[in-house]
Amino acid sequence: MKQLISHQLVRYLEDRGVEHIFGLCGHTNIAVLTALENSKIRFINTRHEQIAAHAADGYARATKKASVMLSHLGPGLTNAATGVANAALDSIPMVVIAGDIPSYYYGKHPHQEINLHADASQWEIYRPFVKRAWRVDTPELFPEILEKAFQLAESGRPGPVLVNVPMDIFSREIDVSLFTRLRHHTKAVQKPSIDDVTAKKIVQALLDAKSPVIYAGGGVILADAAEELRAFADHLSLPVAHSLMGKGVLPDDHELVLGMTGFWGTKLVNDKCRNADWIIGLGTRFSEADCSSWENEFTFSFPPTKLIHIDIDSNEIGRNYPVEIGVVTDLKNALTVLNRVAREMLPEGRKNDALRKEIAAFRETFVAGNQKFVQDDCFPMMPERILSVVREVLPRDAFITTDVGWNKNGVGQQFPIFTPGSILTPGGYCTMGFGAPAALGAKVAFPDRVVVSLVGDGGFGQNPAVLATAVEENIPVVWVIMNNFAFGTIAGLQKAHYGTTTGTLFRKDGEPYQADFAAVARAYGAEGVKIESAAQFKEVLAQAVKSNKPFVIDVAMKNNPVPTTGHWNILDIYSPNAKVSHVSTD
Numbered sequence: 001m002k003q004l005i006s007h008q009l010v011r012y013l014e015d016r017g018v019e020h021i022f023g024l025c026g027h028t029n030i031a032v033l034t035a036l037e038n039s040k041i042r043f044i045n046t047r048h049e050q051i052a053a054h055a056a057d058g059y060a061r062a063t064k065k066a067s068v069m070l071s072h073l074g075p076g077l078t079n080a081a082t083g084v085a086n087a088a089l090d091s092i093p094m095v096v097i098a099g100d101i102p103s104y105y106y107g108k109h110p111h112q113e114i115n116l117h118a119d120a121s122q123w124e125i126y127r128p129f130v131k132r133a134w135r136v137d138t139p140e141l142f143p144e145i146l147e148k149a150f151q152l153a154e155s156g157r158p159g160p161v162l163v164n165v166p167m168d169i170f171s172r173e174i175d176v177s178l179f180t181r182l183r184h185h186t187k188a189v190q191k192p193s194i195d196d197v198t199a200k201k202i203v204q205a206l207l208d209a210k211s212p213v214i215y216a217g218g219g220v221i222l223a224d225a226a227e228e229l230r231a232f233a234d235h236l237s238l239p240v241a242h243s244l245m246g247k248g249v250l251p252d253d254h255e256l257v258l259g260m261t262g263f264w265g266t267k268l269v270n271d272k273c274r275n276a277d278w279i280i281g282l283g284t285r286f287s288e289a290d291c292s293s294w295e296n297e298f299t300f301s302f303p304p305t306k307l308i309h310i311d312i313d314s315n316e317i318g319r320n321y322p323v324e325i326g327v328v329t330d331l332k333n334a335l336t337v338l339n340r341v342a343r344e345m346l347p348e349g350r351k352n353d354a355l356r357k358e359i360a361a362f363r364e365t366f367v368a369g370n371q372k373f374v375q376d377d378c379f380p381m382m383p384e385r386i387l388s389v390v391r392e393v394l395p396r397d398a399f400i401t402t403d404v405g406w407n408k409n410g411v412g413q414q415f416p417i418f419t420p421g422s423i424l425t426p427g428g429y430c431t432m433g434f435g436a437p438a439a440l441g442a443k444v445a446f447p448d449r450v451v452v453s454l455v456g457d458g459g460f461g462q463n464p465a466v467l468a469t470a471v472e473e474n475i476p477v478v479w480v481i482m483n484n485f486a487f488g489t490i491a492g493l494q495k496a497h498y499g500t501t502t503g504t505l506f507r508k509d510g511e512p513y514q515a516d517f518a519a520v521a522r523a524y525g526a527e528g529v530k531i532e533s534a535a536q537f538k539e540v541l542a543q544a545v546k547s548n549k550p551f552v553i554d555v556a557m558k559n560n561p562v563p564t565t566g567h568w569n570i571l572d573i574y575s576p577n578a579k580v581s582h583v584s585t586d
Contacts, residue, residue: 002173005142006031009097009170010039012146012179016187018068020444022056024049026072027111028099028167033070044444044473047465049076051437053083055469057092058401058441061424064224066093066153067441073100073167074112077122081129082431087160088129089428090245091222093153094160095146096126103137103166123164133162139172143179155189157313158222191330194310199334199341202280202308202325206236207346209278214238215261218245218427219283219311220331226250226420228335229282235342237352238280239359241269243290244408245427246283248417251396255356261299262290263566264409268362270299270565280308283331286320287428293569294320310334370414380556380586381534386482387415389538390452393545397422398450399442403435403459405489407482409562411454433462439477440466450478450545457483457506457514457554464517467524470550478544478551479521484559484585485512492561492582497574501585521552531555560584 009032013021022044025033036043046052052069060067069084071077077098087094100122101110107119114122123135131152134145142165149161206212220229226249233240233256240250241258250257258269270292273279279300284290292298302321309317310327317326327334343349373384383406394400396418402408402425417423424442426434439453460481470477491504506513521528527549529540537555544551561582571581 001176003176004031004035005139005172005174006035006170008143008174008176008179009146010035010041012143012182013041013068014039015183016150020044020059021068021070022046022052022059022441023070024052024072024076026076026099028073028101029070029170031167031170032097043070044440044469046437046469048463049079050083050433051440051463051466051469053080054086054431054434054437054463055441055444056094057083057087057090057434058424058438059445060087060092060094060441061421061438062399062442062445064222064421066095066150066158069094069096071096071098073098073122074114078125081125083434084126084160085129086426086429086431086434088131090218090426091158092160093158095149095153096130096160096162098122098162098164099170100135100164100166102168104168120166123162126162129160130162131159133164135164136166136169139169139174140178142169142174143182147182147185150187151189155191191333192328193333194327194329194337196337196341198325198327199337200345203338203342203345205278205306205308205325206238206280207350211272211276212238212278212280213258213273213276214240215273215279215281215284216240216242216246216249217282217284218243220246220249221421223283223312223331225332225335228332228339230254231339232335232342235339235349236346237350237355239272239355241273243284243287243427244412244425247412247425248420248423250420251418252416253418255359258359260290260412261566262292263568264289264413264562264564265299265566266362266366266413267565268359273299274301274305276305278306278308280310282310282335284311285316285428289568291320292567295567295569298567377534378558379532379534380484380558381531381537383410383482383557383560384414385534386480386537386555386557387411389541390454390480391416393538393541394452395450398452399424399439399446401425401435401439401442401451401453403455404430404432405456405459405487406484406557406562407435407454407456407459409489413562432459434459436460436466436479437463439479440469440475443475443477452478452480452545454480454482456488457481457485457517458487460517461515464520467521467526467550467552471525476548476550478541479553480541481517481552481554482557483514483517483554484557485514486559486585488559488585489561489582491559491585493574495585496580496583497571505585517552517554521550526550526552528552528554558584558586560586
């Protein structure tokens with residue numbers, strides 16, 4: 001028996017447990033949209049493909065499963081490219097299904113074909129950043145390619161893949177047996193683990209160490225290994241530092257958490273890492289900002305510090321630092337074995353009350369140092385006060401999405417996260433415009449949890465059409481726009497090093513200028529409030545969370561820099577040997 005591929009595709013996705021697809025229509029994919037009409041899969045209709053990609057990214061981060069995005073050809077696929085690349089650099093699984101020109105028109109340059117260097121070559125645009133890009137040239141191979149796409153997206157180091165489908169193939173009939181046979185294939189491959197000999201070697205090195213540190217990256221969250229990490233740290237009393245993407249691997253009020261390393265790290269965490277004799281790195285790329293541009297005097301010093309590096313991706317072992325013990329494995333499996341071996345080797349565990357007291361004392365001092373900003377009644381508001389109020393109002397398990405700037409760097413340094421996997425931030429690509437639509441995906445995935453997006457005015461202005469999707473699909477996200485009337489972080493850099501703010505501040509006739517985002521929200525049909533005083537913010541935020549409606553809070557903020565004890569090499573490019581960082585533009 002034969003049926004249309006478009007209908008068999010939807011049935012296949014239903015069988016896989018796919019509940020949502022993010023995307024935007026086009027003449028190349030309406031056959032699939034039509035097949036979705038009576039499906040239990042909900043199509044989340046967006047107004048721009050970058051919104052769809054970031055929303056699918058946020059959905060995948062929240063669910064820890066591959067999300068699905070549906071795209072049109074040409075400009076649709078290129079509009080989505082930034083969002084898909086962002087997912088790729090943060091190792092987020094995603095299956096992008098894109099329509100293309102009819103297969104029988106390759107090279108004739110039909111409507112929107114990309115063929116300047118090769119016929120029907122739009123799939124090649126994604127090759128630099130997806131795990132694989134398939135062009136489906138034979139209808140009968142489409143089911144097999146689709147199965148391979150999901151398996152590749154979710155296995156090893158996760159990431160997005162592209163399945164590029166000529167539009168005529170969506171409307172072709174093939175035998176249903178080609179899809180049916182895929183039901184016999186596993187939907188979750190077994191992941192590699194660590195052997196006992198290696199585990200004992202690692203545990204012994206940590207037991208013999210005088211000042212060991214766990215350094216946790218986003219791979220711990222992707223592997224759903226936060227509980228295993230907590231058990232390991234607790235048993236051996238090991239302090240836990242983390243990258244930006246590793247924030248929340250343990251609750252920030254856990255007594256062994258040091259905090260985020262690198263340029264926006266604190267003195268305690270950078271000193272502890274730099275002076276450690278052994279560090280065990282778990283699921284981390286040791287990326288530039290987290291490592292103070294890999295310069296030994298600021299955050300890490302390998303050698304003399306010795307490194308144990310465990311990651312699912314062999315390419316990361318030794319990429320930026322020499323490794324004493326390197327292990328390619330799934331982190332959840334590895335930590336399960338390490339926990340068992342540690343208990344066999346040291347049944348009673350190890351205590352380190354002095355370390356706990358040191359961390360507690362530093363936190364108390366750090367928090368006290370911010371109190372003058374947290375309690376400041378000035379308006380525009382101090383960014384520290386905005387973050388403090390948001391944390392006070394939200395439940396411990398609320399999802400937070402960030403964009404770039406104060407809302408990313410300040411959150412990484414100062415905003416406590418209490419539930420693993422509840423902070424969604426653009427790490428590898430640092431994409432402006434990520435935070436607002438990523439919140440849509442998180443809320444769709446977990447409709448019963450509070451989702452708040454902390455974004456700058458520059459970031460929210462990238463994709464304000466998220467509000468249309470939120471209203472149309474009834475997705476009650478709260479957006480807190482930290483509005484400094486600028487691309488604030490870059491403005492602070494430019495002023496510090498060059499004495500100007502050309503192209504970085506939003507001005508009209510010499511005065512600060514920005515859209516009234518609260519009014520924009522109301523125009524879309526969402527709720528919107530423009531904050532007029534610092535005292536008003538908490539009450540409005542509580543109201544927004546309680547409303548269960550899409551809600552924008554536009555709060556004016558001073559553009560003061562995030563304090564830092566780390567280093568970023570670009571500062572030496574701007575002003576060699578000057579020890580200059582960011583400055584306030586207010």
